[in-house]
Amino acid sequence: MAASAPISKMIYVGPFVHSRSLTELEIGENGAIGVDENGIIRFVERDFHEGFEKLMAYVEENKDEWVHAKVVKIEGNGFFFPGFIDTHVHAPQHPNTGLFGKTTLLDWLKKYTFPMESSFSSLPRAHRVYQNFVSRTLSHGTTTCSYFATIHVPATNALADICLKRGQRAFVGRVCMNSDLSPEYYRDESVESSVRDSKASIDYIRSIDPNGEIVKPIVTPRFSPSCTPDCLSAMGKLAQETDTHIQTHISENKGEIALVQELFPSSKSYADVYDTHGLLTPKTILAHAVHLSPQERKIILARKSKISHCPASNTAITSGCAPIRELLNEGHTIGLGTDISGGFHPSILENVRQAIWVSRHLAITTNDSAKLSTEEALYLATRGGAAVVGLEEKVGGFEVGKEWDAQMIQLGEVKQEGNEDGIFEEGPVDVFGWESWAERVEKWVYSGDDRNTVAVWVRGRLVHNTSRYTGAEGTAAP
Amino acid sequence: MAASAPISKMIYVGPFVHSRSLTELEIGENGAIGVDENGIIRFVERDFHEGFEKLMAYVEENKDEWVHAKVVKIEGNGFFFPGFIDTHVHAPQHPNTGLFGKTTLLDWLKKYTFPMESSFSSLPRAHRVYQNFVSRTLSHGTTTCSYFATIHVPATNALADICLKRGQRAFVGRVCMNSDLSPEYYRDESVESSVRDSKASIDYIRSIDPNGEIVKPIVTPRFSPSCTPDCLSAMGKLAQETDTHIQTHISENKGEIALVQELFPSSKSYADVYDTHGLLTPKTILAHAVHLSPQERKIILARKSKISHCPASNTAITSGCAPIRELLNEGHTIGLGTDISGGFHPSILENVRQAIWVSRHLAITTNDSAKLSTEEALYLATRGGAAVVGLEEKVGGFEVGKEWDAQMIQLGEVKQEGNEDGIFEEGPVDVFGWESWAERVEKWVYSGDDRNTVAVWVRGRLVHNTSRYTGAEGTAAP
Numbered sequence: 001m002a003a004s005a006p007i008s009k010m011i012y013v014g015p016f017v018h019s020r021s022l023t024e025l026e027i028g029e030n031g032a033i034g035v036d037e038n039g040i041i042r043f044v045e046r047d048f049h050e051g052f053e054k055l056m057a058y059v060e061e062n063k064d065e066w067v068h069a070k071v072v073k074i075e076g077n078g079f080f081f082p083g084f085i086d087t088h089v090h091a092p093q094h095p096n097t098g099l100f101g102k103t104t105l106l107d108w109l110k111k112y113t114f115p116m117e118s119s120f121s122s123l124p125r126a127h128r129v130y131q132n133f134v135s136r137t138l139s140h141g142t143t144t145c146s147y148f149a150t151i152h153v154p155a156t157n158a159l160a161d162i163c164l165k166r167g168q169r170a171f172v173g174r175v176c177m178n179s180d181l182s183p184e185y186y187r188d189e190s191v192e193s194s195v196r197d198s199k200a201s202i203d204y205i206r207s208i209d210p211n212g213e214i215v216k217p218i219v220t221p222r223f224s225p226s227c228t229p230d231c232l233s234a235m236g237k238l239a240q241e242t243d244t245h246i247q248t249h250i251s252e253n254k255g256e257i258a259l260v261q262e263l264f265p266s267s268k269s270y271a272d273v274y275d276t277h278g279l280l281t282p283k284t285i286l287a288h289a290v291h292l293s294p295q296e297r298k299i300i301l302a303r304k305s306k307i308s309h310c311p312a313s314n315t316a317i318t319s320g321c322a323p324i325r326e327l328l329n330e331g332h333t334i335g336l337g338t339d340i341s342g343g344f345h346p347s348i349l350e351n352v353r354q355a356i357w358v359s360r361h362l363a364i365t366t367n368d369s370a371k372l373s374t375e376e377a378l379y380l381a382t383r384g385g386a387a388v389v390g391l392e393e394k395v396g397g398f399e400v401g402k403e404w405d406a407q408m409i410q411l412g413e414v415k416q417e418g419n420e421d422g423i424f425e426e427g428p429v430d431v432f433g434w435e436s437w438a439e440r441v442e443k444w445v446y447s448g449d450d451r452n453t454v455a456v457w458v459r460g461r462l463v464h465n466t467s468r469y470t471g472a473e474g475t476a477a478p
Numbered sequence: 479m480a481a482s483a484p485i486s487k488m489i490y491v492g493p494f495v496h497s498r499s500l501t502e503l504e505i506g507e508n509g510a511i512g513v514d515e516n517g518i519i520r521f522v523e524r525d526f527h528e529g530f531e532k533l534m535a536y537v538e539e540n541k542d543e544w545v546h547a548k549v550v551k552i553e554g555n556g557f558f559f560p561g562f563i564d565t566h567v568h569a570p571q572h573p574n575t576g577l578f579g580k581t582t583l584l585d586w587l588k589k590y591t592f593p594m595e596s597s598f599s600s601l602p603r604a605h606r607v608y609q610n611f612v613s614r615t616l617s618h619g620t621t622t623c624s625y626f627a628t629i630h631v632p633a634t635n636a637l638a639d640i641c642l643k644r645g646q647r648a649f650v651g652r653v654c655m656n657s658d659l660s661p662e663y664y665r666d667e668s669v670e671s672s673v674r675d676s677k678a679s680i681d682y683i684r685s686i687d688p689n690g691e692i693v694k695p696i697v698t699p700r701f702s703p704s705c706t707p708d709c710l711s712a713m714g715k716l717a718q719e720t721d722t723h724i725q726t727h728i729s730e731n732k733g734e735i736a737l738v739q740e741l742f743p744s745s746k747s748y749a750d751v752y753d754t755h756g757l758l759t760p761k762t763i764l765a766h767a768v769h770l771s772p773q774e775r776k777i778i779l780a781r782k783s784k785i786s787h788c789p790a791s792n793t794a795i796t797s798g799c800a801p802i803r804e805l806l807n808e809g810h811t812i813g814l815g816t817d818i819s820g821g822f823h824p825s826i827l828e829n830v831r832q833a834i835w836v837s838r839h840l841a842i843t844t845n846d847s848a849k850l851s852t853e854e855a856l857y858l859a860t861r862g863g864a865a866v867v868g869l870e871e872k873v874g875g876f877e878v879g880k881e882w883d884a885q886m887i888q889l890g891e892v893k894q895e896g897n898e899d900g901i902f903e904e905g906p907v908d909v910f911g912w913e914s915w916a917e918r919v920e921k922w923v924y925s926g927d928d929r930n931t932v933a934v935w936v937r938g939r940l941v942h943n944t945s946r947y948t949g950a951e952g953t954a955a956p
Binding site: 094095097098099102127128129130131132133135136138139166315316318320321344345353357360361363364365368371373414415416417418419420421422423424428429430432439442443444445446447449450464466467 | 572573575576577580605606607608609610611613614616617644793794796798799822823831835838839841842843846849851892893894895896897898899900901902906907908910917920921922923924925927928942944945
């Protein structure tokens with residue numbers, strides 16, 4: 001299987017940037033990171049000064065076993081950064097990206113989402129869209145995704161196959177939805193068929209990646225209104241029996257919250273619906289969490305369930321502003337989600353910016369403490385997301401023992417004459433040369449895009465690169 | 479001079495899209511637009527079906543004089559769209575794009591802006607930054623800019639030279655600022671020197687483009703707190719005497735408004751400061767207008783002054799949400815501004831999105847009617863901006879008699895196999911083939927970027943193109 005094909009020992013030489021804590025970035029200007037044949041980081045040097053000969057001498061002196069490693073060097077303006085983690089994304093909605101018109105959540109589902117998802121009964125369509133979308137998310141530096149698929153088992157399994165083949169870490173969930181909120185043409189027939197189909201997809205995904213090194217199944221009840229109470233309970237039971245992650249939506253939009261109250265009159269709250277059906281677990285990812293009550297936040301915290309913040313989506317379909325500062329202060333575990341296609345962009349970097357904008361809009365209407373800093377938003381996109389999907393020991397930063405899920409960022413360099421020809425092959429970020437490293441990172445965050453992500457690795461395997469990536473050069477000792 | 483070099487008669491064949499009104503886009507799926515040697519649109523056909531032979535026959539039958547015109551055809555997924563108009567942008571702040579940290583307006587000026595702008599006493603620096611920035615804005619499809627430069631006459635004149643040479647329509651303003659709000663190292667010495675230097679730059683710009691076909695001067699008092707009362711009056715007088723446009727800032731941030739009240743205690747309001755100093759004219763562009771009182775809005779409307787909405791900037795530096803729906807309802811003339819580097823992106827397309835997001839945040843906190851539609855935001859970016867800079871008879875849409883300021887947009891096409899290689903040379907927009915034309919336009923608006931702007935024309939002259947632009951082919955009758 002391609003994802004487990006052998007790789008060489010590698011040394012990544014150049015600046016690296018990652019979160020030291022929620023509020024602090026570490027910028028190792030002269031880094032060297034050694035990654036072994038299993039994609040595991042074995043050493044992280046911070047004071048290594050670039051230069052091939054120095055590297056050889058260093059390696060011989062310090063790490064005999066690395067003498068034959070290959071070397072990937074940053075040339076020019078660039079740095080290594082942890083791969084992004086998208087904690088909430090609907091892969092089949094990719095063709096609807098940017099289409100939402102004047103709708104909000106519930107009419108948007110009916111107008112755009114259900115018709116598109118139902119077409120994934122066609123396996124060729126599923127293959128075309130998923131192949132394209134996995135390429136897109138990888139190109140934006142996303143090394144881990146928690147995917148909602150559709151209700152169809154073959155199409156869901158095809159998405160898992162593609163992620164495994166391409167080497168993108170993924171949670172892949174067959175969507176469960178059996179209530180009559182969904183149109184007759186697109187819903188599970190019965191509770192029994194919901195369980196059977198979800199189980200079938202779990203089994204398939206575990207058969208192709210038994211240790212869950214790249215792809216894992218995830219139990220995916222769409223959201224409360226899409227499922228009958230007995231179906232929610234059955235999903236809770238299935239997740240428990242199979243020891244599987246769970247993902248769903250919560251408290252995205254006020255109309256939705258009213259609907260949940262109407263459909264589940266005996267429940268104390270939206271969160272209580274999930275809690276009383278066995279769906280609030282430490283392995284549960286709750287997307288949105290825009291309008292939670294204090295009581296709901298307490299129960300989510302007590303159950304150790306996780307929150308996926310989807311700022312681009314919440315703005316685009318006018319759902320509201322999730323109070324991330326308050327949730328962080330209370331101790332919630334939070335990552336970012338693109339929520340394609342409620343969200344309008346498959347990039348987590350765009351959602352880093354959007355998280356910052358949403359926090360500024362909260363600051364405008366409430367108080368200044370709502371503002372998220374650049375550092376905080378980058379933390380949510382990496383270590384925060386890793387914790388949301390339960391991979392905080394494996395990915396999200398560069399430490400010995402973690403796996404090499406990383407992107408190589410390259411910025412542009414403004415010529416002395418100032419690009420008179422108007423061609424910007426190096427992408428959208430202009431570096432003049434006098435910027436500090438912290439400023440280079442900020443320029444990337446606020447004006448960068450996929451052109452700046454020139455190479456992407458998952459577990460040490462190169463899974464995406466642009467023509468600007470020059471590849472591994474020689475070995476430490478040729 | 480390059481900007482006035484002769485061009486051929488041209489026929490632009492393919493779909494075109496422009497605003498019919500504030501709320502309505504016209505999509506001419508089978509368009510043919512004839513542009514003469516002066517860059518003037520001479521015919522606009524809506525039902526022309528593509529094909530070179532048909533074009534020749536059509537031309538022979540209908541427009542003898544066009545038989546020898548060259549033809550530019552849209553191939554694949556694309557359309558012609560009017561060039562964008564950036565009604566408020568600080569060219570010297572380009573190197574600070576994306577750098578604002580945790581600041582708001584007044585501390586941001588001191589920390590980032592004044593040190594950068596003062597360095598434009600160096601002409602080589604000015605040349606490098608301005609050359610780069612004009613290339614950037616052209617690459618984003620911006621055909622007209624209203625530029626703030628710095629206080630330096632030589633650097634300001636260099637910006638005008640570059641715009642003229644590159645063919646970008648521009649208003650270029652030497653910044654006037656003589657009060658002690660600005661640091662001693664970066665301000666005008668006296669009212670006399672303010673007037674003398676502003677006048678020198680006006681004279682220079684009128685000497686290089688006597689009819690103002692491409693570049694025009696604009697009187698630019700930075701904002702009330704930057705100028706003493708007598709300096710503001712002198713600028714009002716200078717604009718009147720020289721019949722020049724005026725640009726400045728108004729009511730961006732609450733701290734700024736309080737400062738204006740403190741500095742101009744006898745004035746009724748921020749708008750009143752400008753009005754009583756002769757600066758509120760039909761040729762005045764007021765940037766931001768976030769927190770105007772009803773009285774201020776009335777006086778601005780009565781004076782027929784124009785408003786530049788800078789949504790990305792207002793969000794990034796937490797200024798607030800300009801109530802564009804209300805201002806439109808009252809009859810104000812409004813365009814979009816990137817406000818580099820308060821704004822974090824030189825693209826008006828990004829600011830189309832940001833205008834929509836800001837309006838959604840207003841909808842979240844006030845009511846749904848605040849929302850701007852895609853059509854409305856595109857109108858602000860084109861016809862709205864044209865009216866703000868007084869060019870509504872010349873640019874902003876495709877009608878006979880207007881000048882050909884346009885961009886060719888090309889979208890991407892998803893292969894049947896779904897881009898398995900992960901290379902997206904056609905840019906960020908994925909078209910699957912089943913989308914309506916309105917949906918293609920929406921996909922461009924919400925996920926497009928400069929990669930989709932493959933060619934740009936001003937007054938019929940090609941001023942930017944990427945490698946995807948294949949150029950003019952043959953002539954209508956070879």
